[in-house]
Amino acid sequence: QRILLINGPNLNLLGTREPQIYGSTTLNDVINQAKVQADQLSIQIEDFQSNHEGAIVDRIQAARGEIDGIIINPGAFTHTSVAIRDALLGVGISFIEIHVSNVHAREPWRKHSYLSDKAQAVICGLGVFGYTAAIEFAAKHMKVNTG
Numbered sequence: 419q420r421i422l423l424i425n426g427p428n429l430n431l432l433g434t435r436e437p438q439i440y441g442s443t444t445l446n447d448v449i450n451q452a453k454v455q456a457d458q459l460s461i462q463i464e465d466f467q468s469n470h471e472g473a474i475v476d477r478i479q480a481a482r483g484e485i486d487g488i489i490i491n492p493g494a495f496t497h498t499s500v501a502i503r504d505a506l507l508g509v510g511i512s513f514i515e516i517h518v519s520n521v522h523a524r525e526p527w528r529k530h531s532y533l534s535d536k537a538q539a540v541i542c543g544l545g546v547f548g549y550t551a552a553i554e555f556a557a558k559h560m561k562v563n564t565g
């Protein structure tokens with residue numbers, strides 16, 4: 419089973435960016451831990467981070483036929499991007515949306531996501547443990563994509 423882990427804009431700053439909201443674990447730590455977890459679960463994880471909407475769209479399109487499930491933290495594109503929504507729907511790969519912070523406890527405009535109604539699951543507010551939870555769920559419940 420092949421899982422693609424996508425992190426959107428500013429998540430490269432995880433660990434140093436607003437640590438009172440996002441904690442002190444870096445994206446590198448998250449990715450390393452995800453790879454260890456993937457080995458234990460006998461699944462494969464590919465990771466991709468970009469600050470650019472089009473690059474994320476391109477990566478999602480390239481996943482067609484190669485990836486069984488996507489775990490995505492779209493960062494601020496959560497609240498703005500019809501293009502990322504359309505890309506996920508276009509490739510027909512099921513996805514889990516994840517946010518480190520509880521987006522419902524912050525500015526009101528963070529409550530709206532362009533992805534949530536199409537996601538298999540949405541995780542928010544668990545801190546970086548959300549990635550661990552998403553990977554464990556994906557390994558157990560995301561179907562191998564044969565399409």
Ligand code: DQA
Pocket residue numbers: 427428429491492493494495496516517518519520521528
């Ligand atoms: C985030 C929440 C978004 O609202 C924000 O723009 C981010 C990170 C999170 O992980 O909590 O960049 O997706």
